[in-house]
Amino acid sequence: MADVAFEVEANSLNELFELAGLAMMNILVEDLSEIELLTKKSISISADSIEMLLYNFLQELIFIKDTEMLVFRNFNVKVDKKDDKYHLTSEAEGEEIKPSKHKMVVDPKAVTMHKFEVKRENGKWLARVVVDV
Amino acid sequence: LGVLEAVKRISDYLWEIPINYKKGMKVPARIYANNKLFRSMDVQVFEQITNVATLPGIQKYAFCMPDAHSGYGFPIGGVAAMDFEQGVISPGGIGFDINCGMRLVLTSLTYNDVKPKLKEFVDTLFSRIPSGVGATGFVRLSRSEFEEVMKLGSRWCIEHGYGWEEDLERTEENGEMEGANPRAVSDRAAQRGLNQLGTLGSGNHYLEIQVVKKENIYDEEAAKKIGIFPEQVTIMYHTGSRGFGHQIGTDYLQIFLNVMERKYGIKILDRELACAPINSTEGQNYFSAMKCAANMSFANRQVILHRIREVMEKVFHQDAEKLGLHMIYDVAHNIAKVERYVIDGEEKTVLVHRKGATRSFGPGRKEIPLVYRELGQPVIIGGSMETGSYLLLGTKKAEIETFGSTAHGSGRTMSRAKAKKLFRGERLQRDMMQRGIYVKTVSFAGLAEEAGAAYKSIDDVVQAVELAGLSKKVVRFIPVGNIKG
Numbered sequence: 001m002a003d004v005a006f007e008v009e010a011n012s013l014n015e016l017f018e019l020a021g022l023a024m025m026n027i028l029v030e031d032l033s034e035i036e037l038l039t040k041k042s043i044s045i046s047a048d049s050i051e052m053l054l055y056n057f058l059q060e061l062i063f064i065k066d067t068e069m070l071v072f073r074n075f076n077v078k079v080d081k082k083d084d085k086y087h088l089t090s091e092a093e094g095e096e097i098k099p100s101k102h103k104m105v106v107d108p109k110a111v112t113m114h115k116f117e118v119k120r121e122n123g124k125w126l127a128r129v130v131v132d133v
Numbered sequence: 134l135g136v137l138e139a140v141k142r143i144s145d146y147l148w149e150i151p152i153n154y155k156k157g158m159k160v161p162a163r164i165y166a167n168n169k170l171f172r173s174m175d176v177q178v179f180e181q182i183t184n185v186a187t188l189p190g191i192q193k194y195a196f197c198m199p200d201a202h203s204g205y206g207f208p209i210g211g212v213a214a215m216d217f218e219q220g221v222i223s224p225g226g227i228g229f230d231i232n233c234g235m236r237l238v239l240t241s242l243t244y245n246d247v248k249p250k251l252k253e254f255v256d257t258l259f260s261r262i263p264s265g266v267g268a269t270g271f272v273r274l275s276r277s278e279f280e281e282v283m284k285l286g287s288r289w290c291i292e293h294g295y296g297w298e299e300d301l302e303r304t305e306e307n308g309e310m311e312g313a314n315p316r317a318v319s320d321r322a323a324q325r326g327l328n329q330l331g332t333l334g335s336g337n338h339y340l341e342i343q344v345v346k347k348e349n350i351y352d353e354e355a356a357k358k359i360g361i362f363p364e365q366v367t368i369m370y371h372t373g374s375r376g377f378g379h380q381i382g383t384d385y386l387q388i389f390l391n392v393m394e395r396k397y398g399i400k401i402l403d404r405e406l407a408c409a410p411i412n413s414t415e416g417q418n419y420f421s422a423m424k425c426a427a428n429m430s431f432a433n434r435q436v437i438l439h440r441i442r443e444v445m446e447k448v449f450h451q452d453a454e455k456l457g458l459h460m461i462y463d464v465a466h467n468i469a470k471v472e473r474y475v476i477d478g479e480e481k482t483v484l485v486h487r488k489g490a491t492r493s494f495g496p497g498r499k500e501i502p503l504v505y506r507e508l509g510q511p512v513i514i515g516g517s518m519e520t521g522s523y524l525l526l527g528t529k530k531a532e533i534e535t536f537g538s539t540a541h542g543s544g545r546t547m548s549r550a551k552a553k554k555l556f557r558g559e560r561l562q563r564d565m566m567q568r569g570i571y572v573k574t575v576s577f578a579g580l581a582e583e584a585g586a587a588y589k590s591i592d593d594v595v596q597a598v599e600l601a602g603l604s605k606k607v608v609r610f611i612p613v614g615n616i617k618g
Contacts, residue, residue: 002336002337002549003205003549063325063380066324066329066376067324067325067328069267069269099575103578104266104267104575104576104579105266105578105579106266106335106336106576106578106579106582107265107266107267107334107336109230110380112229112405113386113390114205130205132205133335
């Protein structure tokens, strides 16, 4: 067992989710510019808190990687709040994993609750995530 | 009071953090380690193991093995036995990679037989056993077949031609944990696992070709009985339940967080220690799902063994029986098991959580296959890819002291990020080649993260468990070929 941690700082909630998504992709693929925008995938997530929305979103990316073998370079995220629930839609763009083309690093297998945090500070959104690999 | 001031040294190999160190501790914490290993442990390990000591129903002590390092909630190298009636089950005490484990296989070949073909051998294994990110397994399953794998584990493999009948008795639990119910597994978990049977994985998962040196046989009689001889080539591999087990861990962590305090009034000190009473609906469902993942993992190691036999028949032009490709044993080192022990003079049923810890039963115990029952249970300890690995035997002392548990590997001392900064995969591969170890990898960046220097010394870990009497050394294996995902 081992893990990879990342921290994200963003000016908006949408950007926070997009950067966290890219950080997750960067655990998998060494050079993100190698991912071509050949496929689109619509992702839709809901949760009771922003924290769980991010947790579920990153977990969904792992799920898509394992079941459809897709990695992404653009996420186009929109987060909004309705009736006390947070909703996310993402029009993700990327392609299927090709080990001959993409330099793969390591396989993220679970987002953990270990030191997991999302907060707003001085007008910025911050997140800390530890991923089990 | 800082934790290091609170620790008492009990003996050369044992340390104790008393029950009054932290509010809510129900038992003291005990750390098995020599001075060097103890000093190198991160302080987080002690905080985590004392958090474990607060869990409802914990018996005697919360234990750390000599290879302990901090994990999520529980330390890796942690052992906790819970009262089966009053205690809790915690996914964090088992690990996300449910039934991650080791399998060790004999051959009748010597290093001289293999050396001229080593490159071909490693390359063929590499091409035939999918590894790395995004690899799909060589066993194609329908959803209903996958559910059969969850229920039957290795038995499913044998029934479908992936192995020999004798492989079953040489696997912990005979490769089939009873009570696995696929209905306790989420649809997402099943979808993630469906195409992963017959994959090695990535990260610290590997398959290694090893050699026995005469000077590395410590117990000649036991080695002989097990079928080990000088210059022999052996095969060891390390893998688990892949995304399937991880999804089950993730699912139930959330389920437990939702009910733990509200429904069962249990307060914990770390979200990753989420738990539920063993006897609750949620607890029973998780245990049942955990068994599904354990069985998938046994099956994964079983179909990989079948592949190894196929590859060796092709490379060495002999059939697998003639090549002597018998398993020594298969151990689970991320798992919870129902076992019986004498506690305070009374025989009691407990649920032993072993996270990065190996079962280590002494001679005579009924769970040990007949072929080894007189010797004690084989314990397989994997080192880093550069340094070597061990076969040990379990002891009565482990049963008395640590709920039949011992170490599982070397344990990291350096973060993956730091290892990647310090080492270059391509360079490491060349250096290892010069030292006679041929490595084949999907990812050079991943390889750098697994450099030997990123791990504790396996020799120190094994010395500590032997000194403590938790297991005894039989043989040390040195690597000559390695496949990394």
